[in-house]
Amino acid sequence: MILGWNIVSDFGSIRISNATAFFVIRYVSVGNGFGGIIFNNVTNGRVVNSSVNMYCDGAISVSSSRNVVLAYNQAESGSGSPNECGGDGMDIISSTNVVVADNSFPWSQGDALHIAGSNNVTVTGNSFSGSAFYALHLLGSSNTVVSDNSFSRGGLEIAGLSTAPNSYTITSDNLVIGKPLYYYDGCGPSLTLDGVSVGELILVNCSNVRLSNLVIHGTEVGITLVGVHNVLVENVNASQNHYQGLDVSSSSYVTVENSDFSSTGPNYFDRGAEYGMILSGSNNTIVDGSRFYNEDGSLEVVSSTNATITGNSFNPNFITIYATGSTGVHIFHNNFFGTENTIQPGQVWDNGYPSGGNYWSAYTGVDNCSGPQQNICPSPDGIGDTPYSIPGGVYHDHYPLMKPFVASSDPSISINQTSSFQGVTVTVTGSLQVSSGIVSGTVSLTATNSTSGAVLFSKAYIVTNLQISNNRTRFLLNVAVSPYSLSADVTLSLKNGVWSASMMVTRQLDMAGRGTVDIVDFGVVVATFDRSIGSPLYDPAANVTGSGTVNINDVGIMSAFFGAPNYT
Structure with a gap:
């Protein structure tokens, strides 16, 4: 047993490797610089009732180990000075039979708890207060149980969710800002969530889903949809989340209507672009009548087919719509405000004449003429006489609107x-x-x-x-x-x-x-x-x-x- 140690040093740490004997680290304090508590190839180790506060390294790291318990600890990294340094609060890497219970994660410059390539991990009763990246980040792990955790800032991110059944057990007693975190892997014949209290929502391998009148703020990704089919998202406010309001991947026939995926505030330490919504590897998607007022990017469309983007309002500081590797993307009747629209090439940027294209606040053309060729003059029709060149490529909106688009009442x-x-x-x-x-x-x-x-x-x-x-x-x-x-x-x-x-x-x-x-x-x-x-x-x-x-x-x-x- 290591009991009651107090290590305050720029390079202070406890490192245990290649150990099979049962041991306990209890009531230990490690702080100030590089190091922390590090297990490598350890069996039957425990860290309990200890405090680890590092400002340039991760606090507690467990790799290639088995039968480890981390309980009733405080783990933070990067909360000291200089705060440009820092790492994860806890790392569980390539390990088996690990329990992470009743710990406190005040702040981490990386992930608060990072679990990768591990098996049979239980995460329960922990308190997550904040991190520059993800609060709880699961990557490529199996048979992982997440229950009864509290997230006051941030939430859960699961990388690499598969359209095959996944081996995660995530219960709704996990709370994100006091509201339940819902995780569904296979929803049966249908699922409707209408007006319920939700802190974060993850749906995998579900069909015939209706999500309406939801408010989700302050988590990592408000709504994650993976391998879903025939989904309606309507009247949802998933703004002010750290990474995305909505992330849709490997899905088909998803319709998004009258929702808000805005965000404010820059990413900490350039941790990666925030988008209001990301659509990847999906087909037959509609995004209609929604709001994207974002600090970074608004909407990213990657490797997708047949997406219709219409009736939305965009006001980003950086990328408005980023479309790459996608076909059949049809973009019309949207409002693009601001002067920093670095639009990437899309597909079709108008709906023909006389329906028209999009409103661009940066458009400087005039409206004196009408007709498909805009050559009937003088005869203004609310459409610019010259096309608008889409920044970032050779595409054009042939019929730019002179005034912001206002949708008529939907019948x-x-x-x-x-x-x-x-x-x-x-x-x-x-x-x-x-x-x-x-x-x-x-x-x-x-x-x-x-x-x-x-x-x-x-x-x-x-x-x-x-x-x-x-x-x-x-x-x-x-x-x-x-x-x-x-x-x-x-x-x-x-x-x-x-x-x-x-x-x-x-x-x-x-x-x-x-x-x-x-x-x-x-x-x-x-x-x-x-x-x-x-x-x-x-x-x-x-x-x-x-x-x-x-x-x-x-x-x-x-x-x-x-x-x-x-x-x-």
């Missing part, structure tokens, strides 16, 4: 439809919103036995990323009944300025289960055309009308809903 489409199919009655109710040519919202479906009224299937569906074309859009809602799955086939259409909804029920049009009515499904119908019940090639799945013969009606329905997404 709401009410759905209350009932239809029956071969003894099953399906009712769909709910409300959908139309914004910048995109439909989103929540609808509920109930299927009952048409005779007895018994409920056969019931589910709430989150509808996102529905693109309107020629004043119409269509989608499917899966109806999981037997002997054949059905689909509620919904059509939304605009006529004389009024939106309406209609619905019919058929056998499931998305026969191949690929998420969209596509050429594979259409081929099944064509291959069995004119076949009837009793014929060798009759396929009941292809007979979507259930008439007993695959005929022109089946082909017509498949044609009408070709390309429609299937919400499951």
